[in-house]
Structure formats: C-alpha cells, structure tokens
Amino acid sequence: MTSGGASYMGRFAPSPTGPLHAGSLVAALASWLDARAHDGRWLVRIEDIDTPRCVPGADTLILQQLAACGLRPDAPPLYQSQRGAAYQAALDALIGRQLAYPCACTRQDIAQALAQAGQPKPRHGELVYPGTCRHGLHGRPARAWRFLTQDTEQNQPPAHVGHGDTAIDLIANENVRWLDRRLGAQQQNVTRAVGDFVLKRADGLWAYQLAVVVDDGAQGITDIVRGEDLADNTARQILLQRALGLPTPRYLHLPLVLGEDGDKLSKQNGAQALDVGAPLAALNSAAQVLGLQVAAAESLADWLAQAVQQWAELYTPVKSVP
Numbered sequence: 001m002t003s004g005g006a007s008y009m010g011r012f013a014p015s016p017t018g019p020l021h022a023g024s025l026v027a028a029l030a031s032w033l034d035a036r037a038h039d040g041r042w043l044v045r046i047e048d049i050d051t052p053r054c055v056p057g058a059d060t061l062i063l064q065q066l067a068a069c070g071l072r073p074d075a076p077p078l079y080q081s082q083r084g085a086a087y088q089a090a091l092d093a094l095i096g097r098q099l100a101y102p103c104a105c106t107r108q109d110i111a112q113a114l115a116q117a118g119q120p121k122p123r124h125g126e127l128v129y130p131g132t133c134r135h136g137l138h139g140r141p142a143r144a145w146r147f148l149t150q151d152t153e154q155n156q157p158p159a160h161v162g163h164g165d166t167a168i169d170l171i172a173n174e175n176v177r178w179l180d181r182r183l184g185a186q187q188q189n190v191t192r193a194v195g196d197f198v199l200k201r202a203d204g205l206w207a208y209q210l211a212v213v214v215d216d217g218a219q220g221i222t223d224i225v226r227g228e229d230l231a232d233n234t235a236r237q238i239l240l241q242r243a244l245g246l247p248t249p250r251y252l253h254l255p256l257v258l259g260e261d262g263d264k265l266s267k268q269n270g271a272q273a274l275d276v277g278a279p280l281a282a283l284n285s286a287a288q289v290l291g292l293q294v295a296a297a298e299s300l301a302d303w304l305a306q307a308v309q310q311w312a313e314l315y316t317p318v319k320s321v322p
C-alpha cells in the first residue's frame with residue numbers, strides 16, 4: 001500500500017548535538033527518498049529540547065550539510081525549543097483525562113522499589129517504572145510528570161481512575177501492535193517493558209516521547225522513517241497518539257551504521273562530520289547501507305533521481321519490503 005500523492009508527509013528530526021555524520025545521513029537520505037518516491041513532502045524538525053546536549057550552531061550546520069547533499073526541506077524547519085506551549089497543552093489534556101500524573105521518585109527511589117519487588121534488572125540501562133506515584137505523592141514534592149500506561153492483567157488501575165473510564169479503555173494496552181515496513185509485525189507491552197514513562201522531566205525539560213508525538217501530529221506526519229535504534233520508542237509514541245486523539249503514522253526503521261565498537265555510530269565512537277565537499281561519496285555510503293547501488297551519476301540531481309527510482313522499487317509498496 002502506498003500513500004497517494006500529496007497526502008504523504010515525511011520528516012527528518014535531528015537532535016543538534018553535533019554535525020551530520022555517516023549514520024545520521026542514512027536517516028536523512030532515506031526519509032527524503034521515501035517522501036520523493038511517494039510524491040510527498042519532506043520536513044526537517046530540529047529536536048533541540050534537550051538543551052544541555054545541544055551544540056550551538058549545530059542546527060545551521062546540519063541544514064547546510066543537508067543542502068550540500070541536495071536534501072532541502074519543503075518548509076522552514078520547526079524548532080522544538082519554540083514549542084513549549086504546545087507540549088504544555090498536550091500535558092494539560094492528558095492530565096485532564098487522568099492519563100498523566102506527577103511523580104516524586106528519584107532514580108534511587110525507583111531502583112529501591114524494583115529491588116524490593118525482586119526486579120532489580122535494568123533494561124537498556126533504563127529502570128522499568130514500578131508505578132509508585134500512581135497512588136499519590138504522599139507528601140513528597142513532584143519532580144516529573146508520567147504517562148499512565150495500563151496493563152489490565154498486571155496492574156490495578158490507580159485509585160483515582162474509575163473502571164469503565166473511556167480514556168482508560170482507549171489506552172488499555174495489553175500489547176501495542178504495529179507493522180514496521182522493514183522489521184515487520186512488532187509489539188510491546190509498555191507497562192511491562194518500560195512502565196509509566198516520563199512526559200516532563202525532573203529538570204523541567206520536555207521528554208522526547210511527548211515532543212515527538214505532539215510535533216508529528218501538528219505537522220501532519222504520515223510516515224516516520226528513522227534509525228532502528230528508535231524502534232523501541234514506537235509503542236510509547238502510539239499510546240500517546242491514541243491518548244491525544246492523533247493518527248498513528250506508518251513506520252519504517254532503518255539499518256544502523258555501526259561505529260568501531262559495534263554500537264550505533266555516534267560522535268563518541270568515531271563518527272566524522274560529513275564532508276560537504278564530497279557529497280556524492282557520502283551519499284553513496286549512505287545508499288549502500290540502505291541496499292541501494294547508484295551507478296555513476298553525472299550530477300547530484302542525477303544521483304538523487306536514480307536513488308529515488310531504486311528506493312521506489314525496493315521499499316514501496318509496503319508489501320514488497322525485502
């Protein structure tokens with residue numbers, strides 16, 4: 001199934017923590033190719049909410065590097081740092097529907113509660129939140145806001161939420177299921193895998209999950225094409241979409257470029273800033289990761305046109321994903 005014509009809206013959503021490198025170019029190129037192969041539109045969103053991790057000027061550099069590769073967004077980029085009011089409105093809506101609650105727990109509190117429950121093992125270094133503050137703060141000061149996930153088998157609904165509540169029925173999420181265009185059928189029980197996750201952090205910053213869902217909704221994103229390392233967030237994002245009454249986009253998670261240590265390529269394990277003087281070399285490496293082999297091209301425009309053609313054969317329609 002391909003989305004028809006102008007109804008396709010794609011995006012590349014870099015965090016400006018440094019320049020574009022071989023790994024991030026794969027996500028940029030693939031999201032652009034998918035948009036073009038669907039005659040769709042392609043947006044760039046600068047995800048600069050985690051301010052301590054942002055590098056001044058990295059946003060401009062990324063946009064220049066994209067332009068050097070012929071990847072130009074169809075509208076001016078959206079900056080998440082300017083979207084606080086929209087995130088607050090979404091949090092307020094969730095609070096109003098009793099789907100968000102304040103949390104007083106420190107990391108240490110969570111680790112202790114898990115150890116007491118006989119579940120000390122962290123998952124990807126992250127602790128599964130045991131739901132301590134679902135039943136109130138008990139006089140402790142609120143630090144963060146969390147999303148109320150529901151596992152009807154494992155957890156009793158919190159005291160303040162009645163049975164038969166429509167919002168709760170809506171998100172009763174035994175298993176969130178979705179179809180990834182490359183990875184196939186996926187599912188996750190968010191309560192068990194992650195727990196009630198953070199919407200607004202203890203340091204006052206907006207959490208990635210909330211910001212990304214609010215912005216994908218506001219920008220009318222129909223297709224999310226991004227690295228496979230982000231696939232694990234999808235179930236959380238689908239729950240938030242449902243809770244906020246937003247449509248769920250299609251998802252395509254891409255193979256990752258690995259660094260010298262076998263982890264996802266990043267600044268920390270040897271990623272070099274993309275060489276804007278040699279865009280075709282960089283694009284060819286990115287294309288290879290995506291399973292494309294573009295023959296010698298006369299120009300950047302010719303290279304991109306060939307790549308769009310190949311992408312359309314390989315990655316659309318959805319059913320013929322390799």
Ligand code: GLU
Nearest residue numbers: 013014015047212226230
């Ligand atoms: N800003 C995220 C990152 O750079 C990507 C978010 C997304 O594509 O959903 O890893």
